[in-house]
Amino acid sequence: KSWYRERELNDDSEEFRDFLYLTQVHQAVAVKTETEFYRRAFNVFYSNGEGYTSGALYWQLNSIWPTASWSSIEYGGRWKMLHYYARNFFRPFLISPWRTSGGSVRVTIINDFLMNFENLTLDIEILSYLQLEPLKKVSYDISKVHRKSCLSSYKKTFSFTTPAPSLQKTKKEHVFSLLKLRMELPSINQKVYLFFTAPKFTYIQRAKVKIVNLSKTGKNQFSILLKTDAVALYVWLETDYEGVFSDNGFIMTKKTETIFFKSNSPLSVKNLRKNISVTSLSDTIDDKNIRKPLK
Structure with a gap:
């Protein structure tokens, strides 16, 4: 309830289906957030030689019997939402956006490959929950990402104007961001999203998918x-x-x-x-x- 809204239903089976879905979402987002935090700390070292973790493992991969568990793969082999997310947040080359306690946006690029990458472009779109068209687009050229490293050099404050009255104040409840990294090597290209507040506080619309x-x-x-x-x-x-x-x-x-x-x-x-x-x-x-x- 602290992160997502819940419907008030008289149908217990329908309410249980909502609960199952929301627990899948919550688990996937939580493990993604924690894992990327560990991976971003790969290059953090103190003067005494100590540093943070060099990676992460999550508990657990698969269930050993049919039951409700925190595994990412069910007993029968079906993937939970977490496993789809794990395939992405454990990529050897990853863009990981995050917000500081002061509210600014940082973007960390993690490269676990034993090779450097050059001439990349980071595209950032500011999106509204109330429309499908982006409100603003900006791009940054990245000359080089070194092998076995974490590059965290983007600290930006975004501002924009829009005719929509409900977005004039550009509150975090109105918008979120899409980040896309692209280069000539297709396997490196990827897109991720960064939300500025919990979904329950946003101006979400009814989506008919x-x-x-x-x-x-x-x-x-x-x-x-x-x-x-x-x-x-x-x-x-x-x-x-x-x-x-x-x-x-x-x-x-x-x-x-x-x-x-x-x-x-x-x-x-x-x-x-x-x-x-x-x-x-x-x-x-x-x-x-x-x-x-x-x-």
Whole structure:
């Protein structure tokens, strides 16, 4: 309740589904936040030679029996939201944005490879919860990121103007940021989001996320086209069929997004279409609390 809003329902089963979804989101975001904090401290050393941790492991990878647990993989092999996030926050080359206690934004670039990278570009977009189009875009050229290092050299204060009356004061409840790192090597390209306050305090809208097309692209492989009419947080795809999505628990800031699903066994488009659901954070919020922050 300190981070997310909860619906007041008379249906216990529906309330339990909300609870399961929110615990998945909370676990994924919490472990991501802590792990990236440890990784950002890789190059921190004191005059006496002591320093911080050089990495992190989380407890635990998989459940050893069917139960509710803090593992990132269920007993049957199904990935929880945390495991999709772990695939990203344990990348050997990672951008990790964070806010200082004073409110400024810092961006740390972590390079665990045994090679240097040159000529990178960091794109930053300031986004509103109330529209899909960015409010502001800025770019920074990064000449070099050294091997086995953490570069933390971006400390910026963002300001912008917009005709939307509700955004004139640019409060943290109105906006969040998207950071994209790009270079000629595609495997390094990535995007991450930085939120300035807890979701329960934001001007979130009701997002109608729908699957508009589902097609087969190969043996046991499927393409899923999603469409939204508003910013959608923590979009979660789920099916009873065992397999892995190309991404899950993601943020939709554009009208469409294509996700791929790899099934562990033969599966038809018809059967998958009948057995797949999509949930986003706004689905767990009462209508009375949409588009206004909680006190």
